[in-house]
Amino acid sequence: MTQTAPSRIPLVDYLVLDPEPHLVAQECTNCGARYFDHRDACAGCFEDEFSPVDVPPTGEVTAFTIVSYAPPGVDAPFVGAIVDCGGTPVRANLRDVEPTPEQVTLGMKVALTTYSLGTDSAGTEAIGFGFAPA
């Protein structure tokens, strides 16, 4: 039996695409600290048990920058931001907003959005994420 390749793959494994795109944090079962990477142990309490938790898909911009120079393959300028999603800070770009200080403001309400990053030779589409004005 041949397995068919998945048709879509997320940019990072903490972006879960189905049923609706959302971010999943690893939460320390002891102290509640949330992480977006594979852990050896908790940086806060040193315990090593984690469970996946869904992060709310909406939040508020608590910090941003508009970066003029991007690495190859990335459009510039782009907006980098920290979004507070119901108490969980998330690192992301802002999308669907003019990258100007007039349009991007501290405290603005945003919601998770996804977009295509291209397709590989096996036909799998890469899906990125960002936050757009809510």
Place this chain on the structure above:
Amino acid sequence: MASGDVWILGITMTKFGKRPETDTVGLAAEATRGALKDAGVSMRDVGVLAAGNLMGGGALGQQLQKQVGQTGIPVYNVANACATGATALRTAIMAIKAGEVDMGLAVGVEKLSGAGLLGVRGPRAQSDTWQPEGRQGAIMGLDGRVNTDNMPGTFAQIGMEYGHKYGGVSFELFARISEKNHGHSTLNPLAAYNKAMSKEQIMSDVMIAYPNTRPMCSANCDGAAAAVVVSDEKLKTLSDDQRKRAIRVAASVLTTDPYEVGCQVLPNVNTLTKNAAKQAYETAGVSPEDLDLVELHDCFATAELVHYDNLMLCDEGNAVDFFESGAPHRDGRLPVNVSGGLQSKGHPIAATGIANIWEICHHLRGEAGDRQIQGAKVGLAHVIGLGSACGVHILEKAAA
């Protein structure tokens, strides 16, 4: 003088800027020989060498010895991001405090002219099919796709975060902080840049990462700084001239960032600086009001603002008011970065954490010429290396 004190006996910094005529070891040798001469001692007197360098491959100390004196003493090659110089100095101080040696030498050096944006890694090799890699299962580079890895953008967000929390920040405010430091550097012949810049010039310069334009970013350049430190007991055996110019290390503190919500999402440069400052004030027995000048880590204009608060130069949340009061200008109540700071003096990474201490010592010794802060008796030097490490030193003029 109290038993157990450590003193800076000699200290120097090289001219910062483009130094194509010499290599990394040559710059380190220039600073080292300068510090030894300033101290009135030789390599024969030095019991330990701590050598800080980030870009040169990790064996600076031994390479330096081969140029300035191979005496067989222990060498510690030190790397701690932008706190490397302060960490090297603290390594020598710790060796003295431990009673292993009575004199140590610390040097920091970097050749950075022409380096681009720091903190940006190259793109990954493109493969045919998406392959999740690393601790986030990323299928391609995340820099620029999930926020930015570059330093100007990271520190921009750190300044904006302060604004979100306490209000009052603007592009113009950050530009005026930069205007202050560029103005200060006109009096510093060793600074990489000595040109005053108006707020308007700064705001209309090339935008790197809003709200930081190019002159609001630390200047990549070449440079070195070195210091000779001695124990109290050793200092007592030295000449009057040496004792008169010695500067007491009233506090030497190094911290890292403790876990807090969000600290692995946007680096938290605040808590570790507050912790270091608090510990330093307690150790030195001084309060922020006692300081005559401060050299703090203004790697970006947006960083200087938050450190007014972190170093407790103002009440919590009042960094904007502190700046607006004129306090951190060289003729203000508490001058900050009279050297020109990293934005104008320059930031040869591993040299910075000793060069800022040289600046303080220069004033405490009354040798700062045109930019002398009159009557300076106590100063504080601060550096932060992202990742993070924070060094705070409080320096005091000798009592007699």
